[in-house]
Amino acid sequence: MASLEETSQHCNDIVESYLRLSPNESEFIKCTQDAINETKRCILDEIFCKWCPFSGEISLSYNGGKDCQVLLIVYLSCLWEYYKKGSQASFPLAELPAAFISLEECFPKLQDFIEFTAMKYHLNLYKSPLHPDKKIKMADAFDIYLNEFPRIKGILIGIRRTDPFGEKLVPIEKTDSGWPEFMRLQPILHWSLASVWSFLIYSNEPICELYSMGFTSLGKVTETDPNPYLMIENDKDHNRSNRFNWEEEHAFQNQKELNKENIESDYELVNVTETSIHTAGNQIHRDTKYYPGWYLTDDKLERCGRIKPA
Ligand code: ATP
Known part of the structure; x- marks a missing residue:
């Protein structure tokens, strides 16, 4: 199986290949290229300037959905770019910290997909334990996660502006009150549904x-x-x-x-x-x-x- 280094390089090949497509080929190429470029800028120029992606300070909130998969592919592509521009002799990360909060029973097909992609993309995937009788909230589950992994400072979230409560969000912001303290990293807020599909279908993933x-x-x-x-x-x-x-x-x-x-x-x-x-x-x-x-x-x-x- 490919290593995280090879997987990141592969994701970089996908992203750069999409960015080279002629915008005239299909109706969603231009807006998706703009969306990718904005996400890359946010990750490389803002997020990676504040937190080193190889230090274990950044985690991904991952539930196998299409939006966090887009985010994951573009993020891994940026990881490769960051590594190539840096001075490390070898790729300094074997797995990407990630968390899946499974508060309720999950679709079996989604559960399988999460397991499969956790291996494929080399996620060190924390799975919150199911609490069948005790109803715990998402915020509490993240609190438990962060207590276990106190190094994590920022969590990537695949939310978009058209999602509920997404309208007023900005790409980097602190969590609200009632949540454990971490930075919400939201670099695909501006993506449309059509761009998500255009990119994912082209990616062949x-x-x-x-x-x-x-x-x-x-x-x-x-x-x-x-x-x-x-x-x-x-x-x-x-x-x-x-x-x-x-x-x-x-x-x-x-x-x-x-x-x-x-x-x-x-x-x-x-x-x-x-x-x-x-x-x-x-x-x-x-x-x-x-x-x-x-x-x-x-x-x-x-x-x-x-x-x-x-
Ligand atoms: P879809 O809208 O098709 O379900 P998605 O799951 O990626 O795609 P949302 O459901 O809108 O998108 O969720 C937004 C983001 O919130 C996800 O991309 C993911 O980063 C995070 N998220 C949502 N639910 C969970 C969960 N149970 N565990 C971890 N992260 C989650």
């Missing part, structure tokens, strides 16, 4: 399978369904289509045939058959068919599969 089943945002098992706007039978006017064909066909390393195969087999999974994912909305039938998550590019509809608790 594996993504959590739930997205190919019509999920667009992954919350608690009991409060998340596939996005109703992606239900095929509801799309009588054919409003939904794949706007990332170009990214699929020209995906990184030109694994055209391989990539095409992946997407096609993913597409078959759109027919939702796994009973374990039907726990949220009782109205979902076994044979309901959905377009894949990336068929939806409207930020305002991204969380429509999230069900508010009764």
